[in-house]
Amino acid sequence: MIILLTGMPGSGKGEVAKAFQKRGIPVVSMGDAIREEADRRGIPRTPEGLKEVSLKVREELGPGAVAILTIPKVEKLLETEPIVVIEGVRSPYEVEEFRKKFSEEETIILAVHSPPRMRFERLRRRGRSDDPKTWEEFVDRDKKELRFGIGEVIALADYMIVNDCSFDEFQAKIQEIVSKIISQI
Numbered sequence: 756m757i758i759l760l761t762g763m764p765g766s767g768k769g770e771v772a773k774a775f776q777k778r779g780i781p782v783v784s785m786g787d788a789i790r791e792e793a794d795r796r797g798i799p800r801t802p803e804g805l806k807e808v809s810l811k812v813r814e815e816l817g818p819g820a821v822a823i824l825t826i827p828k829v830e831k832l833l834e835t836e837p838i839v840v841i842e843g844v845r846s847p848y849e850v851e852e853f854r855k856k857f858s859e860e861e862t863i864i865l866a867v868h869s870p871p872r873m874r875f876e877r878l879r880r881r882g883r884s885d886d887p888k889t890w891e892e893f894v895d896r897d898k899k900e901l902r903f904g905i906g907e908v909i910a911l912a913d914y915m916i917v918n919d920c921s922f923d924e925f926q927a928k929i930q931e932i933v934s935k936i937i938s939q940i
Protein backbone atom coordinates (compact mmCIF):
# COMPACT_ATOMS: atom_id res chain seq x y z
CA MET A 756 0.00 0.00 0.00
CA ILE A 757 1.16 3.53 -0.80
CA ILE A 758 -0.03 6.49 1.27
CA LEU A 759 0.30 9.84 -0.47
CA LEU A 760 0.52 12.50 2.23
CA THR A 761 -0.47 15.99 1.14
CA GLY A 762 -1.34 19.40 2.58
CA MET A 763 -0.34 23.04 2.26
CA PRO A 764 2.98 24.23 3.77
CA GLY A 765 2.90 24.13 7.57
CA SER A 766 -0.34 22.15 7.71
CA GLY A 767 1.27 19.39 9.82
CA LYS A 768 2.36 16.72 7.31
CA GLY A 769 5.68 16.31 9.08
CA GLU A 770 3.93 15.36 12.32
CA VAL A 771 1.78 12.80 10.49
CA ALA A 772 4.89 11.39 8.82
CA LYS A 773 6.60 11.04 12.23
CA ALA A 774 3.62 9.09 13.56
CA PHE A 775 3.88 6.57 10.71
CA GLN A 776 7.63 6.30 11.26
CA LYS A 777 7.08 5.59 14.95
CA ARG A 778 4.93 2.64 13.92
CA GLY A 779 7.76 1.34 11.74
CA ILE A 780 6.34 2.53 8.42
CA PRO A 781 8.95 4.16 6.16
CA VAL A 782 8.38 7.70 4.85
CA VAL A 783 9.88 9.09 1.65
CA SER A 784 9.91 12.89 1.43
CA MET A 785 9.33 14.56 -1.93
CA GLY A 786 10.69 17.81 -0.46
CA ASP A 787 13.95 15.98 0.30
CA ALA A 788 14.06 14.79 -3.31
CA ILE A 789 13.97 18.45 -4.41
CA ARG A 790 16.54 19.48 -1.78
CA GLU A 791 18.86 16.64 -2.87
CA GLU A 792 18.39 17.62 -6.52
CA ALA A 793 19.32 21.23 -5.59
CA ASP A 794 22.54 19.91 -3.98
CA ARG A 795 23.34 17.85 -7.10
CA ARG A 796 22.93 20.96 -9.26
CA GLY A 797 24.88 23.22 -6.88
CA ILE A 798 21.82 25.41 -6.27
CA PRO A 799 21.34 26.74 -2.69
CA ARG A 800 18.48 25.46 -0.49
CA THR A 801 16.84 28.91 -0.27
CA PRO A 802 13.15 29.51 -1.17
CA GLU A 803 14.32 30.95 -4.54
CA GLY A 804 16.77 28.10 -5.13
CA LEU A 805 14.23 25.39 -4.39
CA LYS A 806 11.62 27.14 -6.53
CA GLU A 807 14.14 27.25 -9.41
CA VAL A 808 14.93 23.53 -9.06
CA SER A 809 11.28 22.49 -8.86
CA LEU A 810 10.46 24.48 -12.00
CA LYS A 811 13.56 23.18 -13.85
CA VAL A 812 12.89 19.51 -13.19
CA ARG A 813 9.28 19.98 -14.25
CA GLU A 814 10.50 21.54 -17.52
CA GLU A 815 12.82 18.60 -18.08
CA LEU A 816 10.68 15.65 -16.92
CA GLY A 817 7.15 17.03 -17.12
CA PRO A 818 4.62 18.03 -14.45
CA GLY A 819 5.08 14.75 -12.52
CA ALA A 820 8.86 15.31 -12.27
CA VAL A 821 9.22 15.26 -8.49
CA ALA A 822 7.36 11.96 -8.33
CA ILE A 823 9.76 10.55 -10.94
CA LEU A 824 12.73 11.65 -8.77
CA THR A 825 11.14 9.92 -5.76
CA ILE A 826 10.10 6.62 -7.41
CA PRO A 827 13.45 4.72 -7.10
CA LYS A 828 13.44 5.09 -3.29
CA VAL A 829 9.80 3.96 -3.07
CA GLU A 830 10.42 1.01 -5.38
CA LYS A 831 13.30 -0.18 -3.21
CA LEU A 832 11.28 0.09 0.01
CA LEU A 833 8.29 -1.80 -1.45
CA GLU A 834 10.55 -4.82 -1.99
CA THR A 835 10.43 -5.41 1.77
CA GLU A 836 7.72 -3.15 3.23
CA PRO A 837 3.92 -3.59 3.02
CA ILE A 838 3.24 0.17 3.42
CA VAL A 839 5.24 3.18 2.24
CA VAL A 840 4.28 6.79 2.97
CA ILE A 841 5.20 9.46 0.42
CA GLU A 842 5.22 12.91 1.97
CA GLY A 843 4.66 16.14 0.05
CA VAL A 844 2.60 15.24 -3.00
CA ARG A 845 1.68 18.52 -4.66
CA SER A 846 0.02 17.86 -7.99
CA PRO A 847 -2.43 15.48 -9.64
CA TYR A 848 0.28 14.68 -12.19
CA GLU A 849 2.46 13.35 -9.39
CA VAL A 850 -0.44 11.21 -8.13
CA GLU A 851 -0.80 9.92 -11.69
CA GLU A 852 2.93 9.04 -11.90
CA PHE A 853 2.75 7.02 -8.68
CA ARG A 854 -0.49 5.28 -9.68
CA LYS A 855 0.94 4.45 -13.10
CA LYS A 856 4.25 3.14 -11.74
CA PHE A 857 2.72 1.22 -8.81
CA SER A 858 -0.50 0.08 -10.46
CA GLU A 859 -0.51 -3.17 -8.45
CA GLU A 860 -0.47 -1.31 -5.13
CA GLU A 861 -3.43 0.27 -3.40
CA THR A 862 -2.72 4.02 -3.39
CA ILE A 863 -4.55 6.31 -1.01
CA ILE A 864 -4.37 10.06 -0.44
CA LEU A 865 -4.20 11.42 3.12
CA ALA A 866 -4.58 15.21 3.41
CA VAL A 867 -3.88 17.54 6.32
CA HIS A 868 -5.71 20.87 6.48
CA SER A 869 -4.99 23.89 8.70
CA PRO A 870 -6.15 27.52 8.56
CA PRO A 871 -3.59 29.77 6.77
CA ARG A 872 -2.92 32.02 9.82
CA MET A 873 -2.04 28.97 11.92
CA ARG A 874 0.20 27.59 9.18
CA PHE A 875 2.04 30.92 8.93
CA GLU A 876 2.66 31.14 12.69
CA ARG A 877 3.86 27.53 12.85
CA LEU A 878 6.26 27.97 9.93
CA ARG A 879 7.66 31.17 11.46
CA ARG A 880 8.28 29.29 14.69
CA ARG A 881 9.78 26.30 12.86
CA GLY A 882 12.25 28.56 11.02
CA ARG A 883 13.66 26.03 8.52
CA SER A 884 15.99 27.67 5.94
CA ASP A 885 13.24 27.77 3.30
CA ASP A 886 10.40 28.79 5.67
CA PRO A 887 8.72 32.15 4.96
CA LYS A 888 9.64 35.04 7.22
CA THR A 889 6.85 37.42 6.21
CA TRP A 890 3.15 37.04 5.43
CA GLU A 891 3.87 38.08 1.79
CA GLU A 892 6.48 35.35 1.40
CA PHE A 893 4.01 32.87 2.90
CA VAL A 894 1.23 33.89 0.47
CA ASP A 895 3.65 33.62 -2.47
CA ARG A 896 4.63 30.11 -1.41
CA ASP A 897 0.95 29.13 -1.09
CA LYS A 898 0.25 30.46 -4.59
CA LYS A 899 3.15 28.47 -6.01
CA GLU A 900 1.81 25.27 -4.45
CA LEU A 901 -1.72 25.98 -5.68
CA ARG A 902 -0.46 26.55 -9.23
CA PHE A 903 1.01 23.04 -9.16
CA GLY A 904 -2.51 21.72 -8.50
CA ILE A 905 -2.28 20.76 -4.82
CA GLY A 906 -5.88 21.88 -4.29
CA GLU A 907 -7.06 19.13 -6.59
CA VAL A 908 -5.05 16.49 -4.71
CA ILE A 909 -6.52 17.66 -1.39
CA ALA A 910 -10.04 17.67 -2.85
CA LEU A 911 -9.60 14.03 -3.91
CA ALA A 912 -8.22 12.83 -0.54
CA ASP A 913 -9.46 9.53 0.86
CA TYR A 914 -8.73 10.71 4.42
CA MET A 915 -8.51 14.22 5.90
CA ILE A 916 -7.09 15.42 9.20
CA VAL A 917 -8.09 18.95 10.23
CA ASN A 918 -5.25 20.43 12.27
CA ASP A 919 -6.87 23.53 13.78
CA CYS A 920 -6.38 22.45 17.37
CA SER A 921 -3.79 21.99 20.11
CA PHE A 922 -0.74 19.84 19.47
CA ASP A 923 -2.10 17.08 21.73
CA GLU A 924 -5.49 17.03 20.02
CA PHE A 925 -3.76 16.88 16.65
CA GLN A 926 -1.66 13.94 17.84
CA ALA A 927 -4.82 12.12 18.92
CA LYS A 928 -6.44 12.70 15.51
CA ILE A 929 -3.29 11.42 13.81
CA GLN A 930 -3.22 8.22 15.90
CA GLU A 931 -6.87 7.54 15.08
CA ILE A 932 -6.34 7.81 11.32
CA VAL A 933 -3.02 5.94 11.31
CA SER A 934 -4.62 3.02 13.19
CA LYS A 935 -7.60 3.03 10.82
CA ILE A 936 -5.39 2.92 7.73
CA ILE A 937 -3.03 0.28 9.11
CA SER A 938 -5.95 -1.94 10.13
CA GLN A 939 -7.01 -2.13 6.47
CA ILE A 940 -4.09 -4.29 5.41
Ligand SMILES: Nc1ncnc2c1ncn2[C@@H]1O[C@H](COP(=O)(O)OP(=O)(O)OP(=O)(O)O)[C@@H](O)[C@H]1O
Pocket residue numbers: 762763764765766767768769770771786877878880881918919920921922923925
Ligand atom coordinates in the same frame (compact mmCIF):
# COMPACT_ATOMS: atom_id res chain seq x y z
N1 LIG B 1 -1.52 21.58 16.12
C1 LIG B 1 -0.27 22.07 16.25
N2 LIG B 1 0.05 22.78 17.35
C2 LIG B 1 1.30 23.29 17.50
N3 LIG B 1 2.30 23.13 16.62
C3 LIG B 1 2.05 22.42 15.50
C4 LIG B 1 0.76 21.84 15.26
N4 LIG B 1 0.79 21.20 14.08
C5 LIG B 1 2.05 21.36 13.60
N5 LIG B 1 2.81 22.07 14.46
C6 LIG B 1 4.21 22.47 14.25
O1 LIG B 1 4.22 23.37 13.15
C7 LIG B 1 5.39 23.20 12.34
C8 LIG B 1 4.94 22.86 10.91
O2 LIG B 1 4.38 21.54 10.89
P1 LIG B 1 5.00 20.44 9.89
O3 LIG B 1 6.49 20.60 9.85
O4 LIG B 1 4.44 19.14 10.29
O5 LIG B 1 4.31 21.00 8.55
P2 LIG B 1 4.43 20.47 7.07
O6 LIG B 1 3.05 20.34 6.55
O7 LIG B 1 5.31 19.26 7.06
O8 LIG B 1 5.12 21.71 6.38
P3 LIG B 1 6.03 21.76 5.02
O9 LIG B 1 5.20 21.28 3.92
O10 LIG B 1 6.37 23.21 4.90
O11 LIG B 1 7.23 20.92 5.35
C9 LIG B 1 6.19 22.09 13.00
O12 LIG B 1 7.18 22.68 13.81
C10 LIG B 1 5.14 21.35 13.84
O13 LIG B 1 5.69 20.68 14.96
